[in-house]
Amino acid sequence: MTDVGVRVAVTGAGGRMGREVIEAAADRDDVTVTLAVNRSPVDAVAGVDVADAAKLPELLAESDPDVLVDFTGPDSSVEYVAAAAEAGVACVVGTTGFTEAQETALADAAASVPVLRASNFSRGIAALRRAVSAAAAALPGYDVEVTETHHNGKVDAPSGTALTLLDDVEEARPDLSDHVHGREGDAPRTEGEIGVHARRAGDIAGEHEVLLAGDENVLELTHRAGSRRVFAAGALDAAAWLAGRNAGTYDFTEVLE
Known part of the structure; x- marks a missing residue:
């Protein structure tokens, strides 16, 4: 671990949960958001500039994060996780509502990088x-x-x-x-x-x-839940725990244990 802690990339930075994750990370010493992307242009969040999500593959290669945290939608989530897997970046996924085919795609990604999924990070x-x-x-x-x-x-x-x-x-x-x-x-x-x-x-x-x-x-x-900060904190706990682990599928209960 470097002096900035686990390096985190956040997708959907303009959404409710993406913003919460970035803002929560700003208050922690064990994680640092080094990359944030969104499909549409948005202003910086908690001092973190937000890039175009269409450029995620090249941005992952440039910034070399340890873990990608995703709270977007099923279609975009599968796309982002695939890009992360290609770049060798672990994934924490809080998105839900996947189809059977999308579940298979996530399982394929977990064959090459650690993927931790949870319907709730509280x-x-x-x-x-x-x-x-x-x-x-x-x-x-x-x-x-x-x-x-x-x-x-x-x-x-x-x-x-x-x-x-x-x-x-x-x-x-x-x-x-x-x-x-x-x-x-x-x-x-x-x-x-x-x-x-x-x-x-x-x-x-x-x-x-x-x-x-x-x-x-x-x-x-x-x-x-009193606020979404509860879920953001749990997702960051998961990111800090997941970094450096072997490829495979993980669950939030393993973080708590």
Whole structure:
């Protein structure tokens, strides 16, 4: 590690999370943003100039970062990760909503560089996942509902974190596998159902709730992110941890452990 810490490249520097990552890095000694790109022109962020994302391959070769951090969209994320893999740069990916073909492309990149992916970089969400798995296993037969709330500009629904929580529930409760998204008209619960609800409003950073209800018993497990800085901090923790590791696919839980 150099005296500037892990050298980080940030894509989508003009977006909500890209800006948060750059601003959060400015307050840390273990990481330094040495490259930031965006598809459209934007002013410098926290003193870091933002370059044209179309030039990412050559910029990666020039600046030689250790890790690329990406919170963009599925199409651009796959493009950026491929460029990073070609340049031998590790990747931290917080983008969600990938198609099956895009998942394959990310796996291909992980064959040559370390790629760490997470639907959520909050330590609180990591704790919530453990609690949800334990609760679902301990409460067989209970009805389960998952609700997530995000800002009005979030594209994918349900959120990647909600899908991860659903996976956790289904692993603990194999009898639940039918996702019912909202309800309308005559809609009583059916066997094997998990209710899934997505809300979009204002500038909410992220809220996730898992409700488990049985006869005269209700358990609600909830996480609320106060700001996007929580996710940026986790992504930078992941970048610092990932630098120098072997090629392969990694998960945020490994950083926490």
